[in-house]
Amino acid sequence: xxxxxxxxxxxxxxxxxxxxxxxxxxxxxxxxxxxxxxxxxxxxxxxxxxxxxxxxxxxxxxxxxxxxxxxxxxxxxxxxxxxxxxxxxxxxxxxxxxxxxxxxxxxx
Amino acid sequence: xxxxxxxxxxxxxxxxxxxxxxxxxxxxxxxxxxxxxxxxxxxxxxxxxxxxxxxxxxxxxxxxxxxxxxxxxxxxxxxxxxxxxxxxxxxxxxxxxxxxxxxxxxxxxxxxxxxxxxxx
Numbered sequence: 001x002x003x004x005x006x007x008x009x010x011x012x013x014x015x016x017x018x019x020x021x022x023x024x025x026x027x028x029x030x031x032x033x034x035x036x037x038x039x040x041x042x043x044x045x046x047x048x049x050x051x052x053x054x055x056x057x058x059x060x061x062x063x064x065x066x067x068x069x070x071x072x073x074x075x076x077x078x079x080x081x082x083x084x085x086x087x088x089x090x091x092x093x094x095x096x097x098x099x100x101x102x103x104x105x106x107x108x
Numbered sequence: 109x110x111x112x113x114x115x116x117x118x119x120x121x122x123x124x125x126x127x128x129x130x131x132x133x134x135x136x137x138x139x140x141x142x143x144x145x146x147x148x149x150x151x152x153x154x155x156x157x158x159x160x161x162x163x164x165x166x167x168x169x170x171x172x173x174x175x176x177x178x179x180x181x182x183x184x185x186x187x188x189x190x191x192x193x194x195x196x197x198x199x200x201x202x203x204x205x206x207x208x209x210x211x212x213x214x215x216x217x218x219x220x221x222x223x224x225x226x227x228x
Binding site: 032038049085087091098101102 | 154170213214
């Protein structure tokens, strides 16, 4: 099975900082990578699909990049409402559709 | 409005059986996979597997194969996950989410249920 490794597992940054979270697949998954945001006590929410396409309604400060095995979620200017745990997930045609371990983002 | 509505919280004893539900509305139920995701308290998301309501084809994660069973009832646009014998380690919140079929598969898990808390 393909493993998904996220880093860092947690980070603290100041409001306005640029934040980057990486996700590495143990084998190539083309562009079939999604990012989800889960705020404390809330349901996960789709942010980005196909590695770089922003879901409707998601602020433009979020962006995704990468293909194959290396992917990045970037928040261009961190806002207080971005405090959450972020998960990547592979969703190519081969199950299991594994999630990364998550990255907890906090405000410094 | 497209939504998935899950059944309410459950408290069960080890060894008991359980079936929880996820009802879709606002879209054609048979054209989207239903995926199940587990979240143990304080832990990350785990993909349990998925079911295609159109033909009941299923994929299970190896971690859950043999311990849970997925099913659907397309007459009322509802998906189910059931356990025949619960363990304390099944204590978690369980989410359903939809994933499109065919061309719509590219959009990922775009709609999620509100979650069902299961305490064993």
